[in-house]
Every structure is written in structure tokens, then in C-alpha cells.
Amino acid sequence: MSLAAGMTLVLAGSALEGFAQVSLKIATRKKAWAYAYWTGIGALLFVIEICLYTRALKSLDIAVAYPLSALSYASVVIAARVLLGEKPDLRRWMGVVFIIAGAALAIPE
Numbered sequence: 001m002s003l004a005a006g007m008t009l010v011l012a013g014s015a016l017e018g019f020a021q022v023s024l025k026i027a028t029r030k031k032a033w034a035y036a037y038w039t040g041i042g043a044l045l046f047v048i049e050i051c052l053y054t055r056a057l058k059s060l061d062i063a064v065a066y067p068l069s070a071l072s073y074a075s076v077v078i079a080a081r082v083l084l085g086e087k088p089d090l091r092r093w094m095g096v097v098f099i100i101a102g103a104a105l106a107i108p109e
Contacts, residue, residue: 003108006059010068013052018075020045022083067106074099 020042027038049072056065074096080086088096 001055001059003059006056006065007068007107009052009056010060010065011071013049013056014069014072015075016045016049016052017072018079019083020049021076022079025080025084061108064106064108068103070099071103 023038023042023045027035027042030038053065053069060068077088077092077096081088
């Protein structure tokens with residue numbers, strides 16, 4: 001597997017983790033069966049994310065993969081904004097920018 005493929009897997013996993021976190025948040029707003037449904041969706045997304053990340057480690061150094069996985073923090077903020085209508089303040093958006101910049105520094109030349 002190539003470097004680009006490994007990085008793509010980590011990025012996809014980070015995005016899935018964002019959706020998993022949002023699914024768990026949605027679950028807290030639901031009753032009985034819907035709670036179980038959204039919790040199950042969140043858990044399934046976490047399992048898929050773990051599989052993608054583990055597969056990515058075959059072609060990436062962990063010193064590259066782990067910083068890239070921090071993008072999941074940014075994906076949670078973005079997914080919460082888009083899917084839940086949360087309104088992060090400027091400071092939180094600055095944090096997202098710093099996370100993205102930090103992850104970019106981990107990409108090998």
C-alpha cells in the first residue's frame with residue numbers, strides 16, 4: 001500500500017470518528033429503541049475507524065499516522081456544526097485550524 005493510500009485511510013477514519021461522536025450525541029436525545037439504534041451506529045463507526053487505522057499502519061509510520069488521527073478532533077467540531085447545528089465560537093475554530101496545521105506538519109516530504 002502506498003503512502004497516499006495509508007493517509008487516505010487515516011483521514012477516512014478520522015471523519016468516521018466525527019460521525020460516530022455525533023451519533024452518540026444524537027443517542028442521548030432519543031428514547032429507548034432510538035437510543036439503542038444511534039448508540040449502535042456510533043459503535044459500528046468506531047469499529048470501522050479502528051479497522052481503517054490499523055490497515056493504514058501497514059504503510060505509515062506511527063509517527064505519521066497518529067498525528068493525522070488527531071484530525072478526528074476537527075471532524076467532530078465540523079460534524080457537530082453541520083449535523084447538530086452547534087455553533088462553535090472563534091476560539092474553537094482557531095483550535096480546528098491549529099489541529100489541521102499540526103497534522104499537516106506530520107506529513108512526510
